[in-house]
Amino acid sequence: MLRTLSPVRAYGLQDVPRALEVCAQDPVTNVFVAARIRESGLVGTRGPLFGYEAGDEAALCWCSANVVPVEAGPRAIAALAAKVVRRRASASSVFGPADQVLDLWGRLERHWGPPREVRRNQLVMTMQTRPSVLGLPVDPDVRPADGRAGHPRPGGGGHVHRGDRLPAVPRQRRRLPGRRGPAHRAGALAGPGRGGAGRLQG
Structure with missing residues (x-):
């Protein structure tokens, strides 16, 4: 009996360039995952990133x-949801583009239980001008992150923790980029007390 190969597999170190190509299709919306890929390098045999490849369609x-x-897309969501359920019994949040998040959650909820909160219109915000160019003062309570702050990654950098220093930023211009036009919504689910998603954002 022949077994059909799954279009979903765990990505590793050798898949980093391909994964970043997928994220680059919408670099603003996908910045969270792209940053995690660069930080971790996807090192390990049970890495946290699943990749979907079927024909010309690729997703993460x-x-x-x-x-x-x-x-x-819908086919990728269906295949990825099956892997997520096998890997995890719950999550603190599910977030991303609203259509993808709500479709994914529709497949996870039966296993994880109802969320505490659903945010269907969570905005994605960007700045088009660097704070330093605007002449903004530096907040004395934060500083740029380096390899000593948080978890260092190859080539430097790391997570920004409380006490790290960053420029103070004014109210950001709202811009919601996406494949369907200049306005793109993010949705969110906030999860239950026992398992499920702590927050669902889309």
């Missing part, structure tokens, strides 16, 4: 404390 799903679909 970050599967850790946060579950985040990337460029996933």
Whole structure:
């Protein structure tokens, strides 16, 4: 009996360039996953990133404390959801583009239980001008992150923790990029007390 190969597999170090190509289709919306890929290098045998490849369609799903679909259509969502359920019994949040998140959650909820909160219109915000160009003052309570702050990654950098220093930023111009036009919504689910998603954002 022949077994059909699954279009979904866990991505590893050798898949980093391909994964970043998928994220680059919408670099603003997919910035969270792209940053995690660069930080971790996808090192390990049970990495947190699933990749979907079928014909010309490619998609990703970050599967850790946060579950985040990337460029996933309905067929990809169905295949990725099956892998997510096998990997995790719950998540603190599921977030990303609203259509992808709500479709994914529709397949996860029966296994994880109802969310605490659903945010269907969570905005994605960007800045078109660097704070330093605007002449903004530096907040004395934060500083740029380096390899000593948070978890260092190859080539430097790391997570920004409380006490790290960053420029103070004014109210950002709202811009919601996406494949369907200049306005793109993110949705969110906030999860239950026992398992499920702590927050569902789309």
